[in-house]
Amino acid sequence: MTDYTVGFRSLAARAGIDCSFQQAAETLLFYCGLKVGRMTIRKLCYAEAPKMAEFMQHTPKVAVDFIKAEGNVEITMDATKVNTMGGWRDVKLGIFSKRRLGESALPKAYGTRKLPGHTARVAFAAIEKKDRFRNRLKEWRRRWRPGLTEDISALADGASCPLLF
Numbered sequence: 001m002t003d004y005t006v007g008f009r010s011l012a013a014r015a016g017i018d019c020s021f022q023q024a025a026e027t028l029l030f031y032c033g034l035k036v037g038r039m040t041i042r043k044l045c046y047a048e049a050p051k052m053a054e055f056m057q058h059t060p061k062v063a064v065d066f067i068k069a070e071g072n073v074e075i076t077m078d079a080t081k082v083n084t085m086g087g088w089r090d091v092k093l094g095i096f097s098k099r100r101l102g103e104s105a106l107p108k109a110y111g112t113r114k115l116p117g118h119t120a121r122v123a124f125a126a127i128e129k130k131d132r133f134r135n136r137l138k139e140w141r142r143r144w145r146p147g148l149t150e151d152i153s154a155l156a157d158g159a160s161c162p163l164l165f
Helices: 006-017 020-033 037-058 062-066 128-146
Strands: 072-084 088-101 116-127 153-154
Touching: 006 020, 037 062, 037 116, 062 072, 062 116, 062 128, 072 128, 088 128, 088 153, 116 128
Parallel strands: 072 153
Antiparallel strands: 072 088, 088 116
């Protein structure tokens, strides 16, 4: 994948994260006049993903920005099945975010109230087993220092999941 410039690899990966690889190819053709196959975009995304994971895990500025952001911590997680080159596998998703508390509301008003926007968000995903995901959550929690357990709101669908803390 080194046959492409850094700028092109970045552009193709950026296009490929927002939609299907086919749609990304169509977008690059429409906006940039670049004729790129969907499989090329797929390969470039796969090649760039470990670099992004490395950046997220080891660049201190990302953690510092999250730690400094105002608001309470929310953790959202879920999993889904994805069809990989090795067959159907689980992909686990997690998001650490912060936002200021909203106005209190009765349950019947939850759907209509306006919550403050997030002040920080860090999302991560991986195709991995449940035990590895639990360890990853602990690593992220240690890194982002989200606060005491009672300061954290967690949202999940209720599927069996090991405790975070």
